[in-house]
Amino acid sequence: MQIGVDAARAVENRRVFVVDDDDITATVLQFMLQDENETHLLSDLAALATSPLTPDLLLVGVALLAAHGAPSALKTECGGARLLAVADRDAGTAAEWATSAGADGVLWKPLTVETVRRAVDRQLGRRTELHIPVAVR
Template sequence: MQIGVETSKAVDLRRVFVVHDDDITRAALQFMLHDEIETHELATPEEAFARGVDWLKPHVVLLGASFLKQKGPTLIGELAAHFSDVRILIVCDKSDEATAVEGIKAGAHGVLVKPLTLEAVGKKVDTILERGGAAPIVQLSVLK
């Protein structure tokens, strides 16, 4: 039995893919989320594409900023095309905020800036999934 986990969250049939090249960050995010939502650690976007077939599609992808640096902001569009209705959060250090902004402009839904805390990560995922009393997501268009 899990103590302190809301029943409505524990039986939520949605899932998160943590796609990050740093295994410690992946494990920490998986640990922070696994009690309240199905969470999978993946080392590369390609691994996520292979894993997310048919029934195992993610509802949220926590994407390491390093992949945006390597592959460019078009990676956001590739994720969105491969996983319909996915929400994408970019995980970055404060020094990578410019990369995160490019990701937001390309269609990502938010950013998790390190240092990561259990409360901040849980709240952000709840908000992006519009669960647990979180305010609904309002889509804003970016002015060019």
């Protein structure tokens, strides 16, 4: 099922690898991204080393990042791919550590199609719409 898919992005063929120890989160991310990106779901970070493909973007659960070590080393292992940590709102300190250690940003839960696609597009260097909230009194 394609929801709000931009045809130009769908044929661009950018690779996104999703690695999370929470199977539901990983599957949801894959579903949200598979229409506009070549999305691969990996079971753990060790599968990255054996993959014949190189990612353009990694979406990695913050718990896996903390167990692996520095995100900057993981990015180097993957050919300089961009990296977004996926975290719950209550995992603030782990997410802060991830960004200070080399992650390019944090994708906060709860996940919505719009926010996930906007964050991924931004990391892949695609144009994104600027949304400025306006308070009406």
